[in-house]
Ligand SMILES: Nc1ncnc2c1ncn2[C@@H]1O[C@H](COP(=O)(O)OP(=O)(O)OP(=O)(O)O)[C@@H](O)[C@H]1O
C-alpha cells in the first residue's frame with residue numbers, strides 16, 4: 488500500500504527524456520516523465536507496445552542513462568553517477584525480472600541464482616538455497632535451464648532478482664510468456680517474496696489480472712506518464 492508517513496519518496500523521476508537515434512532518424516520515446524514511488528509501493532506500468540515501458544525500466548535500473556532529467560533513488564541521483572558507480576549501485580539495490588527470463592543456459596540453476604551475490608563479492612549460498620526452497624525448486628539446483636519449464640525458469644528469474652536483497656524490484660512482463668495458471672502461481676510467489684517483504688515493485692504488464700495486483704496504475708502514453716488511479720478501463 489502507498490505509505491503516507493511523511494517519508495520522502497524512495498524513487499523520484501524528474502522530467503526524464505529519452506530518444507533513440509538510428510542514422511539520421513531521431514525517435515523521441517520519453518518526452519517528459521515525472522513520477523514518485525513511495526517505499527513499499529507496488530505500481531503497475533501500462534502502455535501500448537512501443538510506448539517506452541522497457542526503456543523506462545532500463546533507465547530506473549541504471550542499465551541505460553536518460554538524455555535529460557534526474558532519477559533519484561533513496562536520495563542518490565543515479566543520473567549524476569559515473570557508469571561504473573551506477574553499475575555498482577544497480578548490483579546492490581535493484582533486482583530485475585525480465586520477460587524472457589534471461590537465465591544463463593551454461594550455468595546450473597543454483598549458479599544462476601548465485602550470480603547477483605557473486606557480482607557483489609558475496610560468496611554465501613544460504614540465501615540462494617533458502618529461496619530455491621521457498622519456490623519449490625531446491626531439488627533442481629544442479630539442473631541446467633534447458634531441463635526447466637517456462638514457469639520454473641521464471642521462478643528462478645524471480646529469486647535471482649531477490650537473492651541479494653535489493654530494495655527495488657523491476658519486472659518487465661513477468662508473466663508475459665507463461666500460461667494463465669502458471670502466471671497466477673508466479674503472482675503468488677511475488678506476493679509472498681516481494682510485497683510482504685515491503686519491497687518496491689514496478690511491474691510492466693499487458694494483463695488485467697497482473698495489473699490488479701498493484702496498489703496503483705500508471706499509463707505511459709505519448710512519452711509521458713499518466714496516472715490511472717486504481718480504475719482499470721481496458
Ligand atoms: N536500443 C534501442 N535502440 C533503438 N530504438 C530502441 C531501442 N530500445 C527501444 N527502442 C525503440 O523505442 C520504442 C520504445 O521501446 P520499448 O521497448 O521501451 O517499448 P515497450 O513499451 O517496452 O514495448 P513492448 O510492450 O512491446 O515491450 C520502440 O519504438 C523501440 O523500437
Ligand SMILES: [Mg+2]
Pocket residue numbers: 540541542659
Ligand atoms: Mg517492453
